[in-house]
Amino acid sequence: MAEDGRVDDVDATAGDTTTTAAADNNTTTADNDTTSPAADALGSGSPPQDDQIEQDATQADVQDNSAQIPVPTRNIRDLFNPPRNIAGIRQRLFDVAEKIELRKDEFDLYWPYVDNVWVRQHRAGSDKTGLYKTDYYACRLQRPTYTPKPVDKPRADGTPTRKKQIREGGKCHMKLKVIRYEGGYQSVTINQLGDKTQHLHDLDHMDRIKRTTVLMEIARSEVMSGYMPASVYTVMSEDEARLAASGGRHLNRNDVRNASQVWRQQHKDPLRVHEGYKYDHGNGIVRQDGALPLVQRVVNAEIVDPTLAYYAGLPPNTLRFPEELRPFLDPYLPRHDLTFTEDGLPHVTLTYATSLDSSLSLAPGIQTVLSGPHSKAMTHYLRSKHDAILVGVRTALADDPALNCRLEGVGGYGGLGWEGQPRPIIIDPGARWLLTPQTRVIRTVSEGKGRGPWIVIAPGFAMDPNRIEMLKYYGGQYTGLTDFDKRWRLRWEAILRALAAEGIRSVMIEGGGMVINELLRPEHSNLVSSVVVTVAPTYLGQGGVTVSPPPKLDAARRPQPALRFKDVRWQSFGEDAVMCGRIPHVETPAGVPPPSMTPVTMAPPLRPVSFFNSSVDAQNGFQPRVPPSS
Numbered sequence: 001m002a003e004d005g006r007v008d009d010v011d012a013t014a015g016d017t018t019t020t021a022a023a024d025n026n027t028t029t030a031d032n033d034t035t036s037p038a039a040d041a042l043g044s045g046s047p048p049q050d051d052q053i054e055q056d057a058t059q060a061d062v063q064d065n066s067a068q069i070p071v072p073t074r075n076i077r078d079l080f081n082p083p084r085n086i087a088g089i090r091q092r093l094f095d096v097a098e099k100i101e102l103r104k105d106e107f108d109l110y111w112p113y114v115d116n117v118w119v120r121q122h123r124a125g126s127d128k129t130g131l132y133k134t135d136y137y138a139c140r141l142q143r144p145t146y147t148p149k150p151v152d153k154p155r156a157d158g159t160p161t162r163k164k165q166i167r168e169g170g171k172c173h174m175k176l177k178v179i180r181y182e183g184g185y186q187s188v189t190i191n192q193l194g195d196k197t198q199h200l201h202d203l204d205h206m207d208r209i210k211r212t213t214v215l216m217e218i219a220r221s222e223v224m225s226g227y228m229p230a231s232v233y234t235v236m237s238e239d240e241a242r243l244a245a246s247g248g249r250h251l252n253r254n255d256v257r258n259a260s261q262v263w264r265q266q267h268k269d270p271l272r273v274h275e276g277y278k279y280d281h282g283n284g285i286v287r288q289d290g291a292l293p294l295v296q297r298v299v300n301a302e303i304v305d306p307t308l309a310y311y312a313g314l315p316p317n318t319l320r321f322p323e324e325l326r327p328f329l330d331p332y333l334p335r336h337d338l339t340f341t342e343d344g345l346p347h348v349t350l351t352y353a354t355s356l357d358s359s360l361s362l363a364p365g366i367q368t369v370l371s372g373p374h375s376k377a378m379t380h381y382l383r384s385k386h387d388a389i390l391v392g393v394r395t396a397l398a399d400d401p402a403l404n405c406r407l408e409g410v411g412g413y414g415g416l417g418w419e420g421q422p423r424p425i426i427i428d429p430g431a432r433w434l435l436t437p438q439t440r441v442i443r444t445v446s447e448g449k450g451r452g453p454w455i456v457i458a459p460g461f462a463m464d465p466n467r468i469e470m471l472k473y474y475g476g477q478y479t480g481l482t483d484f485d486k487r488w489r490l491r492w493e494a495i496l497r498a499l500a501a502e503g504i505r506s507v508m509i510e511g512g513g514m515v516i517n518e519l520l521r522p523e524h525s526n527l528v529s530s531v532v533v534t535v536a537p538t539y540l541g542q543g544g545v546t547v548s549p550p551p552k553l554d555a556a557r558r559p560q561p562a563l564r565f566k567d568v569r570w571q572s573f574g575e576d577a578v579m580c581g582r583i584p585h586v587e588t589p590a591g592v593p594p595p596s597m598t599p600v601t602m603a604p605p606l607r608p609v610s611f612f613n614s615s616v617d618a619q620n621g622f623q624p625r626v627p628p629s630s
C-alpha cells in the first residue's frame with residue numbers, strides 16, 4: 001500500500017492470471033533468461049524425463065501447490081492465428097501517442113498482449129452515473145527498484161529461494177488514464193496522464209524483461225493439454241516472426257516451465273511431445289523428418305478459435321474501395337495538414353446520388369437506391385475521410401439510416417475502436433426524430449459500428465428527459481442552436497461553427513433535397529469546400545425530391561445558370577458517373593456577408609452552445625421565439 005492509501009501495482013497482468021508462484025517466476029529478468037540444469041539436460045544427451053525436467057522448478061519455487069489454476073482462455077492457435085496486425089496494435093498500445101478508443105471486447109483481446117508494459121496503479125472508481133470507471137496505469141519500469149530477499153535464507157520447508165535479479169526501476173514516467181464506459185455500448189479510452197511523453201526504452205526491452213499474459217497462457221494451456229514444456233517451447237518458437245509479433249521474441253524454455261509449474265505440481269502424469277516431433281539426442285525436441293511445422297498445419301487447416309473468428313472475419317456488409325480509384329477523389333477531401341478552413345470552419349463536402357432528372361428519391365419520405373455497388377463503396381470511402389456526416393431530419397425519418405462507415409479497415413470493420421467512423425449529425429429543429437434503441441443509428445452504435453448521433457434542435461421544444469438520457473447513454477447528444485437566418489432556418493455558418501467548436505474538422509453533407517438546395521444557394525455556397533455527386537443512369541420521374549437551386553438572374557433580369565462547378569473531374573464507377581468539383585467563390589464586398597447570411601438580431605443564446613452541455617428542454621431555459629420579420 002502506498003503512503004497515500006492507493007493500492008500499488010494491482011497488476012492485471014501475467015501475474016494476475018497465473019498462480020502466485022508462476023507469476024513470481026515471470027517478474028524477474030534473470031528467471032526469464034536463465035536456462036536451468038533441467039533444460040540443459042534436454043540439449044545435452046539425457047532422455048527427456050519430463051518429471052525430472054519439472055522437478056527443478058518444482059523444488060525451488062512452488063510454495064502453494066493447492067492453488068486454483070485458472071483455465072487458460074488462449075491456446076497455441078492464438079499464437080499461430082493472432083489478431084490481425086497484432087504487432088502494430090502492441091506498438092500503439094505501448095506508445096499511446098494519441099488517445100486510443102477501443103471497444104471493450106477489443107480491449108479485453110489486446111490488453112493481455114501489452115500487460116508486460118503496463119501495471120495498474122490505482123482505480124479511482126465510478127463516476128456518479130456508474131457508467132464510467134477510471135483506472136490509472138504506469139509503465140512497469142517506473143516502479144522502485146525491486147529489492148530481493150536475501151538469497152541465503154531458505155524457505156520454511158527448507159527449499160532454497162530462487163535467485164532473482166534486481167530489476168531496473170524508477171526510470172520511465174509514462175502513465176495512462178484508462179476510462180471504461182459501460183452504457184449503450186462498451187468502450188475503453190486510453191490516454192496518457194499528464195503531459196505527452198515517451199517511454200525511455202523500447203517495447204522490445206519490455207518483451208525482454210517480462211512476458212505477456214498471452215504468451216504465458218498459451219504455454220500453460222499447451223502443457224495442460226499434456227505436452228512437455230520443451231516440446232511446447234519448440235513449437236511456439238518455430239515461427240519466429242509470429243512469436244515476435246505477439247511479444248515473444250525473448251521467450252525461452254524456462255518461461256514455458258514457469259507458466260505451467262503449479263499445474264505440474266498437481267498433475268504428475270507423464271507428458272508427451274507434439275505429434276510430428278521427437279526427442280533428438282543433443283538437440284532436444286525437434287521436428288520429425290518430413291513432418292510439417294505445427295504452425296503450418298494449424299494455419300493450413302485454418303483452425304481458428306470461434307471466439308476469435310469475429311476478428312479474423314469481417315462483417316458481411318463490409319465494403320471495399322480499390323486503392324487505385326482513390327487518387328481521383330483525394331484532392332477534394334479534407335487535407336490532413338489543415339485543422340480547419342481559413343474561416344475556422346470545418347471542410348464541407350457536399351455529396352449525394354442523383355438520377356438523370358436530378359432526383360434524390362422517388363418521392364418525399366421514400367428511400368431510393370440510386371448508387372450502384374461501386375459508387376456506394378466510394379461514398380463509404382468519403383465517409384471514412386470525414387469527422388462527421390450530416391443530414392436533414394426528413395432524411396433520417398425517411399431512410400432510418402445507419403450513418404456509419406462500412407469500409408474495410410475502419411472501426412467495426414477490421415479497424416480499431418471507432419477509427420474512421422464519422423459522427424452522425426442530424427438537423428432536426430423541431431425535435432421530430434423520435435429515437436429508440438431500435439432506430440438503426442442507435443443499433444449501429446450498440447453493435448460498436450458507429451458513433452452516437454448529435455442532434456441539432458432549435459429552442460422551445462420540451463423534450464422528454466428520458467429521451468435525452470437515452471441518447472446520451474448511446475453516446476449521442478442534443479444541442480440547441482439559436483442562430484437563425486431571415487427565413488427562420490438555422491444559419492449554416494452557426495451550425496458549422498458549433499461543430500468546429502466540438503472539434504469537427506470535416507463534415508460530409510449527404511442530404512436530403514432541402515439541405516443540399518440550401519447549401520447551393522449563393523449565400524451558403526462559400527461554406528462548401530467540394531462537391532462529389534454520383535449520377536445514376538436512371539430517370540426517377542416527376543414528383544421526386546429534386547436538387548435544383550433557385551434561379552439566378554442577371555442585372556437585366558435575364559435567367560442565368562444558377563451554378564457551374566469549377567475544377568471538375570468525372571470518373572465512372574460501375575454504371576454510375578461520379579463528378580467532383582468545387583463551387584466558384586461568390587464575391588462580396590470585403591467584410592460583408594451575402595445578404596441572407598447576415599445574422600438575424602436576436603437575444604443572445606440563453607445558454608452556451610455546446611454538444612456536451614446540452615440537456616435541452618423548456619426547463620433548461622429555451623423559450624419559443626417568434627420568427628423575425630424579413
Ligand SMILES: NC(=O)C1=CN([C@@H]2O[C@H](COP(=O)(O)OP(=O)(O)OC[C@H]3O[C@@H](n4cnc5c(N)ncnc54)[C@H](O)[C@@H]3O)[C@@H](O)[C@H]2O)C=CC1
Pocket residue numbers: 351352353354359360361363364365366367368370391392393394395396398399427428429430488489490491492510511512513514515516518545
Ligand atoms: N440520393 C441521395 O443521395 C439522398 C437522398 N435523400 C432522400 O432525400 C429525401 C429527404 O430530403 P428532404 O425531404 O428534402 O429533407 P431533408 O433531409 O433535407 O430534411 C429537411 C429538414 O431538415 C431540417 N433542416 C435542414 N436544414 C435546416 C436549417 N438550416 N435550419 C433548420 N432546419 C433545417 C428541417 O426540419 C427540414 O424540414 C429522402 O427521401 C431521402 O431518401 C437524402 C439524402 C441523400
Ligand SMILES: Nc1nc(O)c(N)c(N[C@@H]2O[C@H](COP(=O)(O)O)[C@@H](O)[C@H]2O)n1
Pocket residue numbers: 352353367368369370371375376379391395396399400401402403404510511534
Ligand atoms: N450515396 C448514396 N446513394 C444512394 O442511392 C442513396 N440513397 C444515398 N442515401 C444517403 O445515404 C444514407 C443511407 O445511409 P446508410 O447506408 O443507412 O448508412 C441516406 O440516409 C442518405 O443520406 N446515398
